[in-house]
Amino acid sequence: MPDFATGITGWLKNSFIDFPGTVSTVLFFSGCNLRCPYCHNPQIVTNAFLPQIPLQEILDFFQHRKGLINGVVLSGGEPAMHETAQSIAAHARSMEYTVKLDTNGLLPEKIKE
Structure with missing residues (x-):
């Protein structure tokens, strides 16, 4: 994997509600192919200039939180x-x-992968 987090502009390190029954970490990717008026994250959909979170920081977090969290959203x-x-x-x-x-x-072809 590259040493940067292309498109990851938000991160909730610990969540008890985003993945029911799972203690998880949530990664928010910027951009969207829709413009829903009810979007819960409109600031990351249209803002291409938000700072991106380094991939290595996320991978290190996965390693250090093993056993404390069990899901990734x-x-x-x-x-x-x-x-x-x-x-x-x-x-x-x-x-x-x-x-x-x-x-x-x-994007079903991407989701399948």
Whole structure:
């Protein structure tokens, strides 16, 4: 994986509500292929200039929190628009984390992967 977190512009390190029944960490990806008036994260959908979180920081967190959290949520924006989401999901699964994808479902070919 590259040494940067392409598109990850928000991070909730610990959540008890985003993945029911799971203590999780939530990564928010910028950008979206829709402009829903009820979007809960409009600031990350349209702002291309938000700072991105380094990938190594996220991977280190996964390593250090093993046993304390058991899930990773990929949210947004639309995470399926980013190659990094697929890489992070695969890495998280290899560490035996469960992965939840919050998506609008408009990119089924990306979601399948």
